[in-house]
Amino acid sequence: MIITFCGHSNFIPASELEQKMFSIFENEIGDTYAELYLGGYGNFDSFALSCGRHYKQAHPNVKLIFVTPYLSLSYQENHLKYNKLLYDEIIYPEIENAPPKFAISYRNKWMVEKADLVIAYVKNEQGGAYKTCRYAQRKNKRIFNLANETCEM
Numbered sequence: 001m002i003i004t005f006c007g008h009s010n011f012i013p014a015s016e017l018e019q020k021m022f023s024i025f026e027n028e029i030g031d032t033y034a035e036l037y038l039g040g041y042g043n044f045d046s047f048a049l050s051c052g053r054h055y056k057q058a059h060p061n062v063k064l065i066f067v068t069p070y071l072s073l074s075y076q077e078n079h080l081k082y083n084k085l086l087y088d089e090i091i092y093p094e095i096e097n098a099p100p101k102f103a104i105s106y107r108n109k110w111m112v113e114k115a116d117l118v119i120a121y122v123k124n125e126q127g128g129a130y131k132t133c134r135y136a137q138r139k140n141k142r143i144f145n146l147a148n149e150t151c152e153m
Helices: 015-028 042-058 073-086 100-114 127-138
Strands: 002-007 034-038 062-067 089-091 117-121 142-145
Touching (some): 002 042, 015 117, 042 062, 042 117, 062 073
Parallel strands (some): 062 089, 117 142
């Protein structure tokens, strides 16, 4: 199973949202093998990584994967060395032709296409998280939006 995440960068973590995330992990993953595709930007991505790391402690079949939007040498020097400490693996999707300005949105679409489930925190009808969640809807992905306690937006 592959799970990916999208949420607002100004997300504010709360213990009840953490419990909802763990409940989703238990119901969807349990003790089976799962890959968590993480973007690594903003507060919601940090929250998702933290929850994934915590869940992995008791469920070693979970793999935390950072999906990088860039391959430039400067990006690797400034970001990937640190991310190697946080994630089990770093991958670069097939988005070589994406203009750098749109690399993150191309990467987000790639993650959605690979995912079996999208866990979101989307309250506003604007921004990258909203666009990614709408894309997931168009791709008929299962979505659990922590912002409104439903499986849809």
